Every structure is written in C-alpha cells, then in structure tokens.
Amino acid sequence: MSGAEVYAALFGGQVDPDWESYASCREVDADLFFPEERESAGRVKAICRSCSVRDECLATAIRRGESHGIWGGMTARERGALARSLRDDGFAVPRAARRPA
Structure with a gap:
C-alpha cells in the first residue's frame, strides 16, 4: 500500500463511533x-x-496517542513509526498526545 492509500484508509473518512x-x-x-x-x-x-x-481501531489509537497495547494490529512503536512515516510524506497525521506523568 502506498502512503496515500494507508492515509486514506486510516483518516479518509468518518470513524463509526x-x-x-x-x-x-x-x-x-x-x-x-x-x-x-x-x-x-x-x-x-x-x-x-x-x-x-482494524483500520478504525488503528486510526483511533493514533488519534488518541495511545502509548500502550496492540491497536489495529500494531504495537505502540509500530504505530509511532507509521505516523512518522506518513508525516514525513506530507500527510496530516495527529502527533501522539503527551500524557501527564
């Protein structure tokens, strides 16, 4: 899948609540x-x-900045790498929210 296809799958439409x-x-x-x-x-x-x-789950985790667990088939490290890669390609991907200590 290209970056555009990944982005569209994750953030291209409304996520069913x-x-x-x-x-x-x-x-x-x-x-x-x-x-x-x-x-x-x-x-x-x-x-x-x-x-x-799966896509809805992954998109939700990235939007929320989930820093633990498996979401959409990806670990936190994998989700972070995916989000950075998409941002590097020029896509508007939410940055992980900082959680209070």
Whole structure:
C-alpha cells in the first residue's frame, strides 16, 4: 500500500463511533492486547488481521496517542513509526498526545 492509500484508509473518512462493537477482540481478554515487554504479540496480531474494523481501531489509537497495547494490529512503536512515516510524506497525521506523568 502506498502512503496515500494507508492515509486514506486510516483518516479518509468518518470513524463509526460504534466500531468497537464489531471488533474481533470484543470477547477476548483485554489483557492479551497489553503484553509485557518482550512478550510476543503474534497471537494478538493474528486476531487483528481478521478484524473487519482494524483500520478504525488503528486510526483511533493514533488519534488518541495511545502509548500502550496492540491497536489495529500494531504495537505502540509500530504505530509511532507509521505516523512518522506518513508525516514525513506530507500527510496530516495527529502527533501522539503527551500524557501527564
């Protein structure tokens, strides 16, 4: 996918406010999506790959500046790299919100 296609998929339209009710993870233990450092995220990412609202989930995490967990099949580090890459390509991508300490 090109940067433009990724951007359009993530930020090109309105996000259904009820997207979470369609998520593949809705009946899975939420703790799985917050693995300990160095713990594999492969099992969780497999759930995300088959999810019909993966883009909405990922866009929501980037917009909110989520700094933990697996969202839309990506870790916080992967989401940050994606957002930086899109910004470098000239797309208006929200910067991660700073969380109070």
